[in-house]
Amino acid sequence: MAIHPTANPCAEPDCSQRHPKCKGTTMMKKNLALVTGCTSGIGLHLAREFASHGHDLVLIAPVEQELDELAIELGATYGARCHIIAKDLERESSAEEIQAVLIEKGLEIDILANNAGHGFRGEFWASDIARDMSMINLNISAVVRLTKLILPTMLTRGSGFILNTASVAGFEPGPLLAVYHATKAFVLSWSEALAMEVRDSGVTVTALCPGATDTDFFSKAGMQDVVAFQKGYVMAPQNVAKAAYEGLMSGELFVIPGMPNKLLVAARRVLSDEAQAKLNRKQYERVPAGEAKRQRGQVEAQEATV
Secondary structure, eight states: OOOOOOOOOOSSTTOOOOOTTOOSGGGGSOOEEEEESOSSHHHHHHHHHHHHTTOEEEEEESOHHHHHHHHHHHHHHHOOOEEEEEOOTTSTTHHHHHHHHHHHHTOOOSEEEEOOOOOOOSOGGGSOHHHHHHHHIIIIIHHHHHHHHHHHHHHHHTOEEEEEEOOGGGGSOOTTSHHHHHHHHHHHHHHHHHHHHTTTTTEEEEEEOOOSBSSTHHHHTTOTTBHHHHHSOOBOHHHHHHHHHHHHHTTOSEEOOSHHHHHHHHHHTTSOHHHHHHHHHHHTSBOOHHHHHHHHHHHHHHHHHO
16 A cells, blocks of 8 residues: 655755654655554554654554555555564564565665564463463564664664653563563663763654553453452553653653643652562552443543543
């Protein structure tokens, strides 16, 4: 599918950058954003957010039909030209296969949004090791591999944006989600270090740290009835994506969407790791079915007023 973009007149004729804010001559070719995990949740709304700001896209997810449907939507709604690559990033070879397609099609990535990820709730000792390793492969290995392949071109060009979806979970230990919290802690630490390495290169690195978000993450992780989801502040994914885009374009290192999440991170930074772990253990306990339904309704009403 290809929809030709409308040329954007140049406000700064001498500009040689490809930043989305800039209307230089290089914007005659739209900035190209690659988004992983883009067919649901935050990733879906990131793709829409990028398209709404005039970006063309490379869409990465496992199911080709879902990618086709999204490409049609973004083309019809925003005039975005979309390239789809159906790959399961849990597979070790996927990043290299994606790079091969990009090279074959002559696609140069301006914005890399490493969003794909998942989590599972349960006692670590009782969990399936294959499932744990798949989480590590997707949440960490795929992010590192894809960035390793795309970043050098950004550095050579002297411009680029990298958005890594982490989580407020990365700031603290998480009993019952031990591996998930650890993977997000990696993304946070690695993003901060990488941002320092590429400082002054024209490339920026941003870690997106959402809190509980109203996506299918909780149901897939077996967490739709836990205290954190039922009683906590749950943010709409489109609001998370909007905050992510604004922070990315501003070159922010960390984006924590929503004031309640900002306050949560600030408060937990003064707690000991042991205190945080105890608190999270309670947050990830299950709520009785009847109580869960009532509290979920209250949370939805709260989100509607935000």
